[in-house]
Amino acid sequence: MNFKESLDQLEIFGRVGRIADKMGLETYVVGGYVRDLILKRPSKDIDFVCVGSGIALAQEVADSFVEHVPLSVFKNFGTANIRLEDWEVEFVGARKESYRHDSRKPIVEDGTLQEDQERRDFTINAMAISVNSHNYGDLIDPFGGMADIKRKIIRTPTDPIITFSDDPLRMMRAIRFAAQLRFDIEPDTFLAIVHDAHRLQIVSAERIIDEMNKIIMTDKPSYGFKLLFVSKLLQEIFPEMVELQGVDSVGDKSHKDNFYHTLQVLDNIAAVTDNIWLRWAAIMHDIAKPATKRFNQKVGWTFHGHEDKGAKMVPTIFRRMKLPMDERMKYVQKLVRLHLRPIALVSDKVTDAAIRRLLFDAGNDIDDLMKLCRADITSKNNNKVQRFLSNFDKVEQKILEVEEKDNVRNFQPPVSGKEIMDLFGLKPSKIVGDLKEEIKEAILEGQIQNNKDEALNLLYKLAAQKGLSRKNHENE
Structure with missing residues (x-):
């Protein structure tokens, strides 16, 4: 298959190809750009691999522009990149890698294109398109990445046990790509994730949370979380969330499965906002239910105080997972603490004072709080859902009326x-x-x-x- 017409749409491919020819370097655009080109997904990152020095190629490309082009060189990694308007263009020499069992740091050596493709995580990321003149636009796809895109499959190019053992973060990346693209993970690849889930312990929390946040920001994040759960990766990353799973029963009294409820709330909130911290609030809103679960013979299962205990758990979880310990954490903490408050205001007898107190406590986050409360309504009974949503319409109307009259949102004392x-x-x-x-x-x-x-x-x-x-x- 030839992608000449696609490459011709961006001047950089022809430019790099001409310079590579002049330097006698086999050069290819590889990885995510190729994948997204086939999937017709937007991309602003272009990675070039050459059989030789990627840094030398990058220097020649940067020098070829009349205007100054910023060039960043990373000699320790053998890479260099240039920025062209809003494009990030990276250059690297083809390489092969080997790993020690107890380390994430690879032993890197120069390699062929085939060896460079073999070291990549998944077949859909192991395709290359030549930019040299003699085979410009030709797809080099030794592991069937194109076929896997058509089948909507995530699969490793070589033995998945070796692939994941070399770099356990690739297990998270498999689930992230499955969630982003709505692909399935090939059975042997998924079994290898289950087999090696414990190996995630040697990966830094910063790298893990970067992948997790990308899963959270997908259109339907519950899919990624279900894969994390079934693969046992979630137990390694976020045991508090795993504890939400399951249903206890005493006689005919049961409670809902709070894990799957949380995933529904997360999907509901993802449908109305791209605010990642509001999505995190959805994940955390019931996090303390296992710790507060009690059985009462008259009313059944209760979770009294889970909102306050959950708010206290937020900083500990954020710190461990290397999430930001700043205003973003406090925002999540506030929404977790307040997420039950609007539910108590659905009665027609609610006083203006109760509304004022909610506005005082929520401040400018009142609108996000109401989004979370609406997302928290999950039931297979559509009439019940609509009834609750109608109640929240009334609450929001009361909030508007009181706010207009009393102006207490982000209250500042009239006398200091x-x-x-x-x-x-x-x-x-x-x-x-x-x-x-x-x-x-x-x-x-x-x-x-x-x-x-x-x-x-x-x-x-x-x-x-x-x-x-x-x-x-x-x-x-």
């Missing part, structure tokens, strides 16, 4: 602690904090409006009750 200290000649102390808290409570309870005049009037009354007198009062 510094103003209180200046008015009464106080130093930082508990009494200043108490006064601020009482003003806040009065606003949230609707006793006063959220404005400075009413806050100051209340402050003066509260201060008088505490025996405080205003500083320089006689001058006012």
Whole structure:
């Protein structure tokens, strides 16, 4: 099969081919770009392999442009890359690799194109297209990658046990590609993942979480998580999530399988947002249910307090998995802690004060919280789902009404602690904090409006009750 017309659509292929011919280098575009070209998927990364020095080829290509082209060289890895507008173009010499059993660091040697293709993870990533003039556009596909694309199969080019033992991260990549492309994993390849799942322990958490986040960002992430679960990889990465799986019964009282419920919530949220941290909140929202599960003879199974315990678990899990310990973690933690609150507001008797408190606690994340709550409605009974969604419509309407009237989202006290200290000649102390808290409570309870005049009037009354007198009062 010839891809000449496809290559001709980008000037870089002809340019690299002409320079490679001049240098006497066999040169090919390989890997993900070839795969995505066949699948008609967008790609902004181009990888070239030459039988010789990839760095020397990259230098000649960069020098061939009239305008300056940024060139980055990584001598230790034998690679170089250039950036062309929003394209990343990498060059490397063909190589063969071998591994020690207990290490991820390969022994790298120069190799042929065939040896370079053999070392690649999957057949769909082991195809190459020549850019040399004598066979420009020819597909070199020794392992049947094209056929596997047509069959929608993920398969290793050589023995999968050896492939995964060499670099156990490839097991995660197999599942990531299956999830992204909605492909199946070939049976022997999948059995090798199950066999070698424990080997993931020698891979850094940073590399693992990078693949996991890519699975989370697929259109239907539940597919990838089911593969992670069945393959036993999830047990190595995220045991807390595995503990959600299963159903306990006492007599005729059972609870739903919280693992598969979580996956449904994740798919629901993925359908409405690309915010990866909101997707993580969906994954974590019930994470503490196993730890809080109790059986009550009257009501059946309960999970009281799982939202608070789950919020406390978030930092520990984020730290272990090398997820960011910053505002993104706090955002997930907040949504986990609050995810049950809107459910309690579906009654017509809910007070404005309850709505104000929710707005105060959620701040600008109230809209994302409501998305999570809607995603959390999972049932095979469509009427039940629609009834709950209708209830949330009412809650959101109440939120809009209260917010418009009281403006308490991201509440800032109308009177600051510094103003209180200046008015009464106080130093930082508990009494200043108490006064601020009482003003806040009065606003949230609707006793006063959220404005400075009413806050100051209340402050003066509260201060008088505490025996405080205003500083320089006689001058006012």
